[in-house]
Amino acid sequence: MEILMSILAGTLFAAGVYLLLQKQLLKIVLGTALISHGAHLFILTMGKLNRGKPPILVKGIEDYTDPLPQALILTSIVISFGVTSFLLVLAYRTYQSNKTDMMDQLRGTDDE
Amino acid sequence: MLHIYILIPFLAALVIGLAAKKVSRIHTGWFVLPVPAILFIMFCLKLPVLAEGKIVQSVADWIPSLDIQLSFYLDGLSMLFSLLITGIGALVVLYSIFYLSRKEQLVHFYVYLLLFMGSMLGVVLSDNVFVLYTFWEFTSISSFLLIGFWFYRDRSTYGAQKSMLITVFGGLSMLGALILMSNTAETNSIRVMIANRSDILESDLFVPILILLLVGAFTKSAQFPFHSWLPDAMEAPTPVSAYLHSATMVKAGLYLVARFSLIFSGSDVFFILVSGIGLITLCLGSFLASRQTDLKGILAYSTISQLGMIMAMLGFGTGVAILAAIFHIFNHATFKGSLFMIAGIVDHETGTRDIRRLGGLYTFMPISATLAFIGAFSMAGVPLPIFNGFLSKEMFFDSSLKLGQTTGFAGMFAEWIPIIAVLGSIFTFVYSMYLVFGTFMGKSNVKQLEKKPHEAPIGMLLSPIILVVFVILVGLLPNLINEPILAPAAAAVTGDLAITHLQFWHGLNAPFYMSLLVIGIGAVLAFTLKKWQPVYNRIPGKFSSDHWYQFMLNGLLKSSKIITGFLMTGSHRLYLSIILLFMVISTSVFMYFTDGFKISFDDLAPITWPEVLIGLVMAVAAIATILMTQRIAAIIVIGVVGYGLSLLFVFFRAPDLALTQLIVETITVALFLLCFAHLPALKKSDKKPSEKLVDFILASSTGALLTIVAVSSHSSKSFETISKYFVDNSYKLGGGDNIVNVILVDFRGLDTLFEIAVLGLAALGIYAMIKYRDKGDMNH
Numbered sequence: 001m002e003i004l005m006s007i008l009a010g011t012l013f014a015a016g017v018y019l020l021l022q023k024q025l026l027k028i029v030l031g032t033a034l035i036s037h038g039a040h041l042f043i044l045t046m047g048k049l050n051r052g053k054p055p056i057l058v059k060g061i062e063d064y065t066d067p068l069p070q071a072l073i074l075t076s077i078v079i080s081f082g083v084t085s086f087l088l089v090l091a092y093r094t095y096q097s098n099k100t101d102m103m104d105q106l107r108g109t110d111d112e
Numbered sequence: 113m114l115h116i117y118i119l120i121p122f123l124a125a126l127v128i129g130l131a132a133k134k135v136s137r138i139h140t141g142w143f144v145l146p147v148p149a150i151l152f153i154m155f156c157l158k159l160p161v162l163a164e165g166k167i168v169q170s171v172a173d174w175i176p177s178l179d180i181q182l183s184f185y186l187d188g189l190s191m192l193f194s195l196l197i198t199g200i201g202a203l204v205v206l207y208s209i210f211y212l213s214r215k216e217q218l219v220h221f222y223v224y225l226l227l228f229m230g231s232m233l234g235v236v237l238s239d240n241v242f243v244l245y246t247f248w249e250f251t252s253i254s255s256f257l258l259i260g261f262w263f264y265r266d267r268s269t270y271g272a273q274k275s276m277l278i279t280v281f282g283g284l285s286m287l288g289a290l291i292l293m294s295n296t297a298e299t300n301s302i303r304v305m306i307a308n309r310s311d312i313l314e315s316d317l318f319v320p321i322l323i324l325l326l327v328g329a330f331t332k333s334a335q336f337p338f339h340s341w342l343p344d345a346m347e348a349p350t351p352v353s354a355y356l357h358s359a360t361m362v363k364a365g366l367y368l369v370a371r372f373s374l375i376f377s378g379s380d381v382f383f384i385l386v387s388g389i390g391l392i393t394l395c396l397g398s399f400l401a402s403r404q405t406d407l408k409g410i411l412a413y414s415t416i417s418q419l420g421m422i423m424a425m426l427g428f429g430t431g432v433a434i435l436a437a438i439f440h441i442f443n444h445a446t447f448k449g450s451l452f453m454i455a456g457i458v459d460h461e462t463g464t465r466d467i468r469r470l471g472g473l474y475t476f477m478p479i480s481a482t483l484a485f486i487g488a489f490s491m492a493g494v495p496l497p498i499f500n501g502f503l504s505k506e507m508f509f510d511s512s513l514k515l516g517q518t519t520g521f522a523g524m525f526a527e528w529i530p531i532i533a534v535l536g537s538i539f540t541f542v543y544s545m546y547l548v549f550g551t552f553m554g555k556s557n558v559k560q561l562e563k564k565p566h567e568a569p570i571g572m573l574l575s576p577i578i579l580v581v582f583v584i585l586v587g588l589l590p591n592l593i594n595e596p597i598l599a600p601a602a603a604a605v606t607g608d609l610a611i612t613h614l615q616f617w618h619g620l621n622a623p624f625y626m627s628l629l630v631i632g633i634g635a636v637l638a639f640t641l642k643k644w645q646p647v648y649n650r651i652p653g654k655f656s657s658d659h660w661y662q663f664m665l666n667g668l669l670k671s672s673k674i675i676t677g678f679l680m681t682g683s684h685r686l687y688l689s690i691i692l693l694f695m696v697i698s699t700s701v702f703m704y705f706t707d708g709f710k711i712s713f714d715d716l717a718p719i720t721w722p723e724v725l726i727g728l729v730m731a732v733a734a735i736a737t738i739l740m741t742q743r744i745a746a747i748i749v750i751g752v753v754g755y756g757l758s759l760l761f762v763f764f765r766a767p768d769l770a771l772t773q774l775i776v777e778t779i780t781v782a783l784f785l786l787c788f789a790h791l792p793a794l795k796k797s798d799k800k801p802s803e804k805l806v807d808f809i810l811a812s813s814t815g816a817l818l819t820i821v822a823v824s825s826h827s828s829k830s831f832e833t834i835s836k837y838f839v840d841n842s843y844k845l846g847g848g849d850n851i852v853n854v855i856l857v858d859f860r861g862l863d864t865l866f867e868i869a870v871l872g873l874a875a876l877g878i879y880a881m882i883k884y885r886d887k888g889d890m891n892h
Contacts, residue, residue, distance in 0.1 A: 001717040005760075006822035008727045012753070014815025015734040017692065021685050021807045023799075026791055030737055030750055033780070037734075037757050042822050044764060047835070050717040054765040055851040057843055064851065065765045067842075068835045071855035073769055075867050081776045082874035088787045089878045095791055102795075103684050 005045045012038030025091040025101040032087060036080035040073045114170045114184040114237055117154060121147060121230030129223045140218040141209035148201035148229060155194045162191055162600050179300050184237040188600025192438060193236040193367055195597065196445050200359040201229050203575035207453055208351035210572040211460065221261060228254035232360055236367055240300050241290040251361050252279040258356060259348040271344035274661065278341040279331050286328025292321045302371065309375040319381060325372065326385055333365025335423060336393040337657040339416045346408040350456030353408060358415045358452055359445040366419065366441060369426045370605045377429035384525055386427030391532045393420025398539035402546055407455040407465040410547050417540060418444050421508060428511050435602045435612055436507030442593065443500040443586065447487040450579035454484045457568040458551060472556025476565040479573055481552040483580045490583050492544035493537065495627050500586040503614060509533060509623035534626050541634030590614035689810055696813050709820060712827040723763050730756040743794055747784045751777065768852045
């Protein structure tokens with residue numbers, strides 16, 4: 001299962017990177033969202049999958065799933081949410097100000 | 113104690129910088145003057161301690177984890193330099209009070225000068241090599257600032273930049289040598305290195321260490337082929353040229369060679385490199401000095417040549433040579449310092465430094481002229497018992513003759529040294545005579561000068577007079593400074609104290625005949641100089657190191673422009689491609705060579721169909737995001753990926769993650785929908801197939817790399833996880849049943865705090881972008 005999930009994480013990453021390389025701002029934002037999904041899955045697979053009970057202490061149970069990756073991912077989910085929403089609004093504002101959302105038209109002037 | 117000595121100039125710089133503008137009626141120099149004067153007295157008070165053969169030292173921790181201490185010690189060599197730095201420093205400050213008008217940026221000038229003084233003291237007192245390096249670079253920086261003091265002149269900024277580039281290049285090379293030495297000898301202390309010198313001498317890295325260190329010393333002391341920065345540094349105000357570029361900073365390279373010569377001397381490579389470069393510099397410098405037309409230019413090349421002579425003597429390494437080198441360091445500071453000051457006076461009172469326009473000034477400024485004659489005769493080594501320069505030059509000839517005992521290649525080289533020494537000294541004589549006779553004797557063309565020349569005010573003359581008094585006093589009674597200052601300094605370089613009695617008359621021996629030869633030929637050349645001018649001007653040009661400096665600087669600028677133009681195209685796709693390509697290649701090459709890739713099928717979770725199905729759907733949805741042409745469809749498929757992930761979290765027993773992911777995904781989708789309404793429709797990619805192929809290869813190789821890293825990190829277990837700690841202590845220490853929550857708010861509470869900060873920043877940014885858009889539009 002871990003190997004399958006690693007492949008899935010790789011696939012999400014590949015799709016995300018492909019989108020990042022596109023010209024349209026929208027696609028780039030979508031790409032970052034996909035990449036964060038991939039990264040979360042990647043971290044989760046690092047600890048073993050499906051070992052023991054969910055990490056909530058119950059009397060009499062000794063064996064729990066690794067809680068550390070989960071804590072890290074939780075932080076990461078929230079941060080990637082912040083980043084994605086920031087990027088979205090940035091894309092929106094860029095389009096408002098420049099009337100284009102194509103990266104190659106947003107390069108700035110030569111004399112900069 | 114010594115820390116205070118070094119700290120005083122820095123503190124004074126701070127005080128002057130903050131307070132001096134308040135008192136604008138009095139020249140700032142008067143407030144600065146006590147600093148070097150008091151320091152000079154403080155150092156003098158330590159002289160009796162050194163005379164007993166002891167040293168003064170003090171240590172304080174700075175970066176203990178790297179074994180870097182602020183450890184300072186004062187032995188004979190440091191004492192000589194400290195006295196020069198503070199003594200000449202005091203005279204230069206006194207001189208500058210009359211040289212610089214109150215209209216100049218005096219606060220800047222004196223702050224830089226004090227910074228230099230403190231750093232230079234740091235260089236000569238440090239025991240820790242890295243502290244030494246730090247102060248060393250400080251001197252380069254303060255020299256840069258002082259050369260560029262008149263920053264509105266193009267030549268000043270050019271000279272400042274050139275000196276900075278060359279000396280900092282040398283400084284970095286020296287840092288390399290110091291790191292190698294500290295690794296080889298396993299210590300950062302110079303004294304411990306010297307005590308265990310065999311560690312460095314017998315190491316395989318001996319030659320690289322030596323060369324790197326010498327590059328540092330040669331650049332700082334303006335030795336061939338790095339000498340070309342010194343003449344351009346003459347754009348600095350004359351007090352600075354007298355102080356930094358003649359008496360002290362340029363001698364830091366000599367100090368470095370002297371300080372480490374206990375480790376290196378005896379090695380043939382050291383002898384050939386240091387003496388060879390020193391002698392080349394001696395000849396080249398004195399030859400080039402005789403064809404300059406600027407007074408300060410002559411003095412600059414003369415400094416180069418004199419530094420070369422001292423360097424050569426340090427390379428000889430014999431007792432006589434070292435004593436002569438130390439003696440000449442002192443003498444050079446006195447006569448060259450006074451000559452620079454006189455050159456400044458001439459410039460100040462006549463408005464020009466061009467020797468072709470000067471002449472016959474003796475009648476107008478007799479005191480300056482007398483001082484200049486004494487200084488120049490001392491520099492030329494005229495055999496009279498009132499010139500200290502003659503004594504040390506005689507010792508130079510003497511030591512050059514006593515090298516015959518060396519064998520092998522070094523021995524062959526040694527045989528030529530007396531001849532080269534005489535050759536270099538002939539030109540020294542020529543430019544010394546040219547300098548004073550050209551300026552003060554001969555036909556006067558006063559009418560063409562901008563100002564009517566007259567004698568300088570007494571305040572300006574005071575400093576050169578004091579220096580010239582030293583020239584004569586030491587010339588008459590060399591043993592006055594021999595025992596208290598020179599002998600301990602030489603002892604610090606050679607390792608044992610041997611007091612040689614210095615005397616003027618040695619009888620009719622070889623060195624004396626060499627002197628006579630120099631004066632004979634020198635006099636003929638000097639007084640027929642005009643006829644030789646065409647010959648002088650024919651040599652160098654393309655081969656000068658100035659030419660090479662320009663060539664390299666232009667090359668550097670051109671190539672960096674090309675590289676920048678190639679990389680910084682403004683295309684984010686190119687930037688990303690480079691980053692990804694580097695990541696993929698470096699990681700995979702590293703994994704290949706370290707056998708990093710592992711795959712093991714033991715200890716895997718069983719494969720269950722619901723999870724596989726969800727995974728498949730997610731993979732298809734992710735790829736579909738790329739292919740979607742409708743905005744709404746793209747949002748939906750990316751939602752599928754997100755919700756799928758939260759379902760996976762449920763299966764993998766991460767309830768908190770599943771909940772959070774669900775909420776976040778919902779909000780994100782809502783946000784996407786909100787924004788997409790205002791954004792243009794998805795366009796069909798207009799990329800060429802080849803570009804698409806590149807994108808595809810990059811994306812898939814990044815994905816594959818991630819998979820490989822995930823699999824191998826999962827398959828290899830390098831250490832126990834720390835997770836058990838959280839499971840065991842969640843309730844005990846955190847008081848919570850939900851381990852993930854306890855980790856977030858308790859064990860790793862700071863992480864969460866910063867996470868909140870990130871969210872807050874994002875929210876602020878979003879608010880600002882939406883709220884202030886009209887203002888931004890108005891500006892466009």
